[in-house]
Amino acid sequence: MADPYDILVIGAGPGGYVTAIRAAQLGFKTAVVDREHLGGICLNWGCIPTKALLRSAEIYHYLQHPKDYGLTIEGKVGFDAAAIVKRSRDVSARLSTGVGFLMKKNKIDVIWGEASIEAPGKVTVRPATRSVQGPPAPAPKGALGPGSYQAKHIIIATGARPRVLPGIEPDGKLIWTYFEAMVPPAVPKSLLIMGSGAIGMEFASFYRTLGAQVTVVELLPQILPAEDAEIAAFARKRFEKQGMTIITGAKVTKVEKAENSITATIDDGKGGTRTIAAERLISAVGVVGNIETLGLEKLGVKTDRGTIVTDGLGRTNVPGIYAIGDVAGPPMLAHKAEHEGERCVDAIKGLHAEPLDKNKIPGCTYCHPQIASVGLTEARAKEQGFDIRVGRFPFVGNGKAIALGEPEGLVKTIFDRKTGRLLGAHMVGAEVTELIQGFVIAMNLETTEEELIHTVFPHPTLSEMMHESVLDAYGRVIHV
Amino acid sequence: MPINVLMPALSPTMEKGNLAKWLKKEGDPVRSGDVIAEIETDKATMEVEAVDEGVLAKIVVPEGTPDVPVNELIALIAAEGEDPKSVSASGQGATPPAPSPQASAPPAAAPTPASRPAAPAAAPQPSAAASPKPNGARHNRLFASPLARRLAKEAGLDLAMIKGTGPHGRIIERDVKAALAGGAPKAAPQPAPMPAPAPAVARPPAPAPSAPSDAQVKALFAPGSYEEIPHDNMRRTIARRLTEARQTIPQFYLTVDCEIDALLKLREEVNKAAPGAREGKPAWKVSVNDMVIKALALALMRVPDANVTWTEGAMLKHKHADVGVAVALPGNGLITPIIRAAETKTLSVIAQEMKDYAARAKERKLKPEEYQGGTTAVSNLGMFGIKDFTAVINPPHSTILAVGTGEQRPVVKNGQLTVATMMSVTLSCDHRAVDGALGAQLIGAFKELIENPMGMLV
Numbered sequence: 001m002a003d004p005y006d007i008l009v010i011g012a013g014p015g016g017y018v019t020a021i022r023a024a025q026l027g028f029k030t031a032v033v034d035r036e037h038l039g040g041i042c043l044n045w046g047c048i049p050t051k052a053l054l055r056s057a058e059i060y061h062y063l064q065h066p067k068d069y070g071l072t073i074e075g076k077v078g079f080d081a082a083a084i085v086k087r088s089r090d091v092s093a094r095l096s097t098g099v100g101f102l103m104k105k106n107k108i109d110v111i112w113g114e115a116s117i118e119a120p121g122k123v124t125v126r127p128a129t130r131s132v133q134g135p136p137a138p139a140p141k142g143a144l145g146p147g148s149y150q151a152k153h154i155i156i157a158t159g160a161r162p163r164v165l166p167g168i169e170p171d172g173k174l175i176w177t178y179f180e181a182m183v184p185p186a187v188p189k190s191l192l193i194m195g196s197g198a199i200g201m202e203f204a205s206f207y208r209t210l211g212a213q214v215t216v217v218e219l220l221p222q223i224l225p226a227e228d229a230e231i232a233a234f235a236r237k238r239f240e241k242q243g244m245t246i247i248t249g250a251k252v253t254k255v256e257k258a259e260n261s262i263t264a265t266i267d268d269g270k271g272g273t274r275t276i277a278a279e280r281l282i283s284a285v286g287v288v289g290n291i292e293t294l295g296l297e298k299l300g301v302k303t304d305r306g307t308i309v310t311d312g313l314g315r316t317n318v319p320g321i322y323a324i325g326d327v328a329g330p331p332m333l334a335h336k337a338e339h340e341g342e343r344c345v346d347a348i349k350g351l352h353a354e355p356l357d358k359n360k361i362p363g364c365t366y367c368h369p370q371i372a373s374v375g376l377t378e379a380r381a382k383e384q385g386f387d388i389r390v391g392r393f394p395f396v397g398n399g400k401a402i403a404l405g406e407p408e409g410l411v412k413t414i415f416d417r418k419t420g421r422l423l424g425a426h427m428v429g430a431e432v433t434e435l436i437q438g439f440v441i442a443m444n445l446e447t448t449e450e451e452l453i454h455t456v457f458p459h460p461t462l463s464e465m466m467h468e469s470v471l472d473a474y475g476r477v478i479h480v
Numbered sequence: 481m482p483i484n485v486l487m488p489a490l491s492p493t494m495e496k497g498n499l500a501k502w503l504k505k506e507g508d509p510v511r512s513g514d515v516i517a518e519i520e521t522d523k524a525t526m527e528v529e530a531v532d533e534g535v536l537a538k539i540v541v542p543e544g545t546p547d548v549p550v551n552e553l554i555a556l557i558a559a560e561g562e563d564p565k566s567v568s569a570s571g572q573g574a575t576p577p578a579p580s581p582q583a584s585a586p587p588a589a590a591p592t593p594a595s596r597p598a599a600p601a602a603a604p605q606p607s608a609a610a611s612p613k614p615n616g617a618r619h620n621r622l623f624a625s626p627l628a629r630r631l632a633k634e635a636g637l638d639l640a641m642i643k644g645t646g647p648h649g650r651i652i653e654r655d656v657k658a659a660l661a662g663g664a665p666k667a668a669p670q671p672a673p674m675p676a677p678a679p680a681v682a683r684p685p686a687p688a689p690s691a692p693s694d695a696q697v698k699a700l701f702a703p704g705s706y707e708e709i710p711h712d713n714m715r716r717t718i719a720r721r722l723t724e725a726r727q728t729i730p731q732f733y734l735t736v737d738c739e740i741d742a743l744l745k746l747r748e749e750v751n752k753a754a755p756g757a758r759e760g761k762p763a764w765k766v767s768v769n770d771m772v773i774k775a776l777a778l779a780l781m782r783v784p785d786a787n788v789t790w791t792e793g794a795m796l797k798h799k800h801a802d803v804g805v806a807v808a809l810p811g812n813g814l815i816t817p818i819i820r821a822a823e824t825k826t827l828s829v830i831a832q833e834m835k836d837y838a839a840r841a842k843e844r845k846l847k848p849e850e851y852q853g854g855t856t857a858v859s860n861l862g863m864f865g866i867k868d869f870t871a872v873i874n875p876p877h878s879t880i881l882a883v884g885t886g887e888q889r890p891v892v893k894n895g896q897l898t899v900a901t902m903m904s905v906t907l908s909c910d911h912r913a914v915d916g917a918l919g920a921q922l923i924g925a926f927k928e929l930i931e932n933p934m935g936m937l938v
Contacts, residue, residue: 419634421627421653446625446653 005031007345008123008151010115010294013040014047015325015337016157017099022342024106026349031109031149035128036137038099038110040159042334044092045132049182050202052088054366057209061368068405079210085183100140112139113146116295117156120320123149132179153320153348156294156308157341160287160326168194168255168283174262175255176282178203188212188279192264194252196223198365200284201239205367208244215245215276217252217266219285226331226363228377228426234410235428238369255281289327304329312355314344322348336361362440364433369409372436375424375443378414387417389449391473393465395429397480400460406430411469413439420448425469431462438466449474482562483532485555487541487548488519496547499554504536510557517543517554534559624651631656636713638848714813714844722872730911733870734923738930739900740886743771746933750827764828768903769805769860772883773830774936776858777801777822779925786922787855789876790913796876800824804857804874805834807841815841816874818854827936862886868904878913879922882906903930 007023009016012034023030037044063077103110113125125146131137162177170177181203187210193200196218208214224232254265263277289307301316302309308323324344325337339356346353362374381388395401395409409429416423425439457467471477498520510530517528537558624639628651632639642659644651754762780787780801789796800821817837840846859871862885871882884904891900909919929935
């Protein structure tokens with residue numbers, strides 16, 4: 001048996017591989033185990049390849065409206081679904097290879113296979129039996145194989161997988177999860193999407209732009225349920241204008257499958273039902289933690305509703321066993337996983353580390369229009385008893401937005417009237433996912449409205465709308 | 481008095497721990513920073529460091545004892561000069577300095593809790609509030625988030641007294657909230673950011689007299705027979721600071737009667753001479769109190785040894801007389817703006833400054849730098865007809881002059897009974913800094929100036 005590791009990370013997703021790099025930086029002898037891909041879902045089947053797909057859709061959208069920009073196109077603008085998918089897969093493959101280099105550079109051992117924890121300090125790695133897309137993935141060059149491994153600290157970073165609703169189990173053909181939706185053989189003519197969170201809305205946007213008839217069914221009264229109601233309503237109007245059908249407060253109760261289509265029965269929540277036929281159904285009703293195959297029950301590791309219970313710095317109730325990222329609970333976001341992993345390792349090292357403040361974790365959805373937010377929504381702020389000031393600034397008042405041909409959007413800021421604390425920021429419109437981090441920094445530094453008001457935002461940029469929104473909250477907006 | 485060593489809380493959630501090992505024996509000398517014991521929790525083994533120097537006099541909880549509750553007495557340290565054999569636990573309710581836990585943090589040992597409690601507010605250890613250390617002692621710049629600054633300002637908290645737990649010790653929102661919850665020293669009306677910590681602040685809290693609880697007090701009155709008015713920050717600050725002053729400063733009092741006929745006459749002339757006086761818009765209007773301020777400032781210049789502030793380390797002998805003047809606020813409330821270097825200012829300047837201070841004090845718009853610090857103070861209740869009273873010293877001052885009303889009294893001069901306008905004044909002195917004879921010299925110099933007021937004009 002080889003020398004024991006200081007830290008062994010199970011799962012090489014964005015949480016796991018970043019945790020491993022941080023551990024290596026701190027001088028720990030580190031290994032990371034994965035059963036099918038470096039970079040995890042995020043890099044292979046989530047964040048990154050969907051951005052590649054959406055980029056193709058975005059460019060296609062512009063090409064359909066050349067006149068808006070004074071351009072002409074001779075002949076027909078079209079797309080090749082297979083080529084779009086290939087580009088997306090190439091982007092993932094390139095980045096996954098990049099993670100391999102990062103492991104090598106940081107002298108982190110990569111162990112290929114399915115890990116389970118025998119006891120604190122002991123991990124058994126068996127050959128993986130399958131990958132999400134079928135047969136087991138080949139091991140990257142230089143990876144160690146199955147066997148017994150020892151580590152003083154074991155960090156579980158196994159991520160999450162799509163939630164499955166009983167009776168509507170994905171079949172890989174008619175009922176898709178994001179795995180299949182990401183590599184469509186062709187663009188379906190019609191599509192029913194269950195769930196209007198980030199995953200649901202991104203696919204809705206992608207397929208709608210490529211011409212599919214898209215219907216979105218959401219259980220809750222608003223789409224993008226985590227977002228501010230005003231922003232979600234704004235986005236909904238845009239989606240509907242693009243030709244999407246959106247049904248909220250409704251539930252898919254039954255799905256009947258035919259040769260090449262499904263028929264879904266939808267309970268509208270008011271006692272009525274209707275049926276919708278579509279070529280494909282995408283189930284995007286959330287994700288659940290991958291906790292089953294690790295041997296947690298035998299070890300007595302405490303779990304709660306499909307996720308591992310930790311103390312905020314990754315420590316589980318069993319000494320020597322830690323969990324970070326999706327498997328340690330919501331919000332299930334790559335950037336949350338990375339930060340949890342770094343803090344977990346810092347704490348093991350004895351460095352100062354504090355649990356992540358979940359209120360300061362931004363969220364981004366890359367549909368068209370984009371949505372980005374951080375902090376409390378208006379409703380949550382009121383629920384928590386804050387006396388608030390709300391600022392709003394529309395894209396139509398911003399020179400850069402007009403020049404870009406993107407006059408649809410809104411930047412909303414919410415302040416505590418008493419202290420001037422920025423409680424939340426919510427945006428919808430072009431490029432807002434690239435803007436939000438300005439407000440995230442502001443919140444982390446505990447700035448008040450005063451510093452934001454006196455900060456110079458460059459002209460002409462979309463970021464000026466962030467400034468104007470703050471000005472609006474304090475009754476001194478300029479450009480409306 | 482021996483120093484109690486208590487079971488430390490090594491994390492915010494820790495309630496008890498095992499006393500794994502004593503690294504010092506009874507009778508061993510202990511220096512600050514020495515590791516005296518090891519404590520085990522379910523998560524880690526931690527070292528307990530001594531904060532105080534002395535001799536480990538008695539081990540109360542033997543090693544190997546499991547589940548020792550946090551804050552239980554585990555040992556006694558005899559301070560220098562004490563007989564280790566005769567020590568016994570000091571009284572209940574005292575808050576002796578607790579040993580500071582230090583994470584031993586071997587790089588790859590059992591999981592150790594974060595090197596700092598994640599939520600200092602919840603930590604049962606002496607919190608920021610209990611043992612404040614001025615933050616700005618070594619650096620002029622105080623690092624605090626904008627939100628923390630604003631919250632502290634609104635609450636009247638002095639940031640320098642708050643321990644920061646943010647990156648690099650930056651004071652952040654939760655630190656201010658923790659300080660507020662823990663009743664940290666407040667800025668208003670007059671805690672002075674001092675070169676050395678003010679004694680009342682630097683010490684561990686004195687044993688609190690067992691004051692009756694709010695409920696016990698309320699039970700003495702029939703329900704509905706009173707209105708309950710929540711304290712504002714100023715009220716809390718007055719209560720806390722003056723209680724501190726009374727408990728920590730050995731005060732004594734010196735009273736003299738001053739004849740002020742000459743002073744009243746001079747005042748009339750000075751005011752008559754003000755430009756614009758005839759048109760009813762005089763450029764200045766000097767009050768008796770303005771003259772008292774000036775006289776006290778000049779008296780301190782004549783008796784410079786009384787113009788001092790006590791600190792544990794040294795006496796601060798001030799070069800100027802900064803005279804605080806108690807200003808009553810509408811309703812109930814008090815603030816003490818300071819006439820800086822009053823000995824250098826003319827009566828008209830003092831009068832103008834006081835007029836401005838009084839007006840802004842009443843609107844509660846004074847800036848901290850206008851009411852913090854000072855070397856002495858004047859409290860005048862003469863306008864209410866009070867003949868004589870004593871005032872409570874407001875640290876960092878060493879003295880305060882209580883000024884009574886000016887009234888005609890029968891006096892004996894050269895064996896003859898005659899009538900003069902007299903004013904009684906009482907000087908409260910901090911005996912740590914100003915002894916009886918020195919205080920007498922100071923009040924004597926003051927009387928000399930008040931009775932021969934031309935001395936104030938030159």
